[in-house]
Amino acid sequence: MSAEASVERSAEELETALRELPRLGTLVKDRAYRQIWRFEAAGRAMFLKFYPRDLQRFKRLVRGSPALREFNRLQWLQKAGVPAPHVRSLLVGFSINGRKGDAVLLDAIEPSAQLDHYLNDLELRGEPVREHRQLVEKVIELVYQLGAAGLGHSDLHLGNLLLHQGDVYLLDGYAVRRGGLRTKDVMLLGHSARRYATTADLYRGWRELVPGTAMPRANGASARLYRKFLERVRGENQYFGRIEADDGWRGEYFKQIKFSRRWSRASQMKFTREDWQAAWPDLLQRIQSDQLSVIKRSRSGDVLEGDVVLGGRPIQLIVKRPRRKFWYRHLNSLGRPSRAMRTWIKAWKLFIRNFPCEWPMLVMEKRSLGYVSDSILVMEKMEGRQLATFDLNALDAEPRRTLFRRLGRTLRKLEEFGFTHFDSKSTNWIIRDEDEFTGPLPILIDVDGVRHYRWTAFGIDRLLRSMREHPQYTPADSLELCLGYAPRARLVREESAVLSPLPPGEG
Numbered sequence: 001m002s003a004e005a006s007v008e009r010s011a012e013e014l015e016t017a018l019r020e021l022p023r024l025g026t027l028v029k030d031r032a033y034r035q036i037w038r039f040e041a042a043g044r045a046m047f048l049k050f051y052p053r054d055l056q057r058f059k060r061l062v063r064g065s066p067a068l069r070e071f072n073r074l075q076w077l078q079k080a081g082v083p084a085p086h087v088r089s090l091l092v093g094f095s096i097n098g099r100k101g102d103a104v105l106l107d108a109i110e111p112s113a114q115l116d117h118y119l120n121d122l123e124l125r126g127e128p129v130r131e132h133r134q135l136v137e138k139v140i141e142l143v144y145q146l147g148a149a150g151l152g153h154s155d156l157h158l159g160n161l162l163l164h165q166g167d168v169y170l171l172d173g174y175a176v177r178r179g180g181l182r183t184k185d186v187m188l189l190g191h192s193a194r195r196y197a198t199t200a201d202l203y204r205g206w207r208e209l210v211p212g213t214a215m216p217r218a219n220g221a222s223a224r225l226y227r228k229f230l231e232r233v234r235g236e237n238q239y240f241g242r243i244e245a246d247d248g249w250r251g252e253y254f255k256q257i258k259f260s261r262r263w264s265r266a267s268q269m270k271f272t273r274e275d276w277q278a279a280w281p282d283l284l285q286r287i288q289s290d291q292l293s294v295i296k297r298s299r300s301g302d303v304l305e306g307d308v309v310l311g312g313r314p315i316q317l318i319v320k321r322p323r324r325k326f327w328y329r330h331l332n333s334l335g336r337p338s339r340a341m342r343t344w345i346k347a348w349k350l351f352i353r354n355f356p357c358e359w360p361m362l363v364m365e366k367r368s369l370g371y372v373s374d375s376i377l378v379m380e381k382m383e384g385r386q387l388a389t390f391d392l393n394a395l396d397a398e399p400r401r402t403l404f405r406r407l408g409r410t411l412r413k414l415e416e417f418g419f420t421h422f423d424s425k426s427t428n429w430i431i432r433d434e435d436e437f438t439g440p441l442p443i444l445i446d447v448d449g450v451r452h453y454r455w456t457a458f459g460i461d462r463l464l465r466s467m468r469e470h471p472q473y474t475p476a477d478s479l480e481l482c483l484g485y486a487p488r489a490r491l492v493r494e495e496s497a498v499l500s501p502l503p504p505g506e507g
Contacts, residue, residue, distance in 0.1 A: 017039050017040070021096060022096060025038060025048070032055055033051065034049060035049070036050075046088070046106060048105055048106070049103060050067075050101055051065070051070075053100055054100075067104050070104050070173050073176040074087035074104070074106070075087060076173075077173060080151060082142065082145050082151070083167060084169055087105070090102070109164045109169055111164070113162070114163070114171065116161075117159075118163050119196045120259045127437070128437075135168070136201045139168055139189075139205075142161070144208060150178060152177050152179055154177060154188075157189060160175075184221060186205070186206065188221040190219055193205075194354065202215065230345065233345060234345075235252075240254060241273050243273055243362075245280060250365060251363045253271060253363075254271060256269075261359075262438065264382075266315060269311070269313065271310055276310070283317075283378070287304065287376065291306075292304035293305040300323060301322035301323045303320055304320075308378075315380065316381035317378055317381055318380070319377070320343070320378075322377075337372075339375065340377035341365060343360075343363075343447060343448045347360045347379075348360065350447060356441060357445070358382055358445045358447065359379060361379060362377075363377050383430075384431050384434075384443065385430065385433075387427070387429040387470075388470065390431045392472040395433070399433070399440050403442065404480035405484035408482060408486075409485070411463065412484070414450070415454050418453065418454050419451065419454070420458050420459055421449055421450050421458075422449050422462070424466075425466035426463065426470060429442050429443065429445065430443040460485045464482075
């Protein structure tokens, strides 16, 4: 076959694939403002980004065609030599299933994976990131190239970086702009990478990308994204939903999370309103008839243990039903979320900041004339044992040091984020120690004791005093706990003695 015939045949195959895209292609992503299709033509994999015209008309009138904007910006990246998908053409007036819009045609980079998905999948499988240092260097190099070309990116996060055969590519061009890299671009990337990067990685990236300045202690991009996430936990969206029962109970439930966690089975599952509507009446009946196991019962409320079947799969639960212990609690509850709802929100505040904690699944409230008369919080039961009864002597020396360093580090990080755990005693930690990948992992439970203000050293002092009751706890463990809390402090032994002096004869 001649070269001209081969080109003509390839063009015909591409035209056929575009004309019959719903039949021959695969819809990879479907959003109201954009669809992404994958298809093959002439032995080549391609992507088509389709922007319908029937939505966001005012925005299109002000900013112009989003497809044209994407096309132009990908061309900027190509001319600047920034690794990115090769853009082939702009299709104006393109239609899919009778819906008219504009589209951008790209060459696919395969095999590949979005960097955040790649790292999360390794974590879930319990595999280390062996090329960690190389990935850090590749990401820094790509962002440096972007800034050196006089370009910036207002949506710079790991989900917009593509990993292909050890190289990193900038996936989308819609957020590229002229004017160079801005500090907030780097801060957004730092927020996205924080879960996987070390402190040294973050400092190295800051020195390369924002030279001559000190890295801020607080990330402004994080605060905005935290608020955005918390707006979802009490609404109807992709990750959370609302549920109402016939007997006046109503509340919010967890559907799914984009990136699940290795230490939580519930985070790796998906739940629907139908699942909870079927399970809630039976669960409520068992709570009211006292059929669940009692963990704790006091004037301030009940803590119960049981299970429930959701979507045909059983899952172990912790059920909390708070009560108002003092008369004035009835007054200060007016116009305020219930204690169960506040704990629900606190748990998600900790999750979004990457703290392992008990996983919230459902919160329900019953109101009378707008006043919360009863509330129930349902959490996943965390696998492991309470720190108070954990067999410390079963751990080798290094895992034992790791455990106490992590406990101290968790309390320090809480304070760095502006929190204090006022009830950080040993019964409020679950230790997950059967994971060879993570080692002994402390998980926060009873997060109701966390307050969103800082009281320096209160949390570690509470834990140090509580650990004295553990028969296997030693002064060496106390030192490691303090080292985790204050890794840069001098005279750590003296500091630990000041925070919580050991009884005579144990120093």
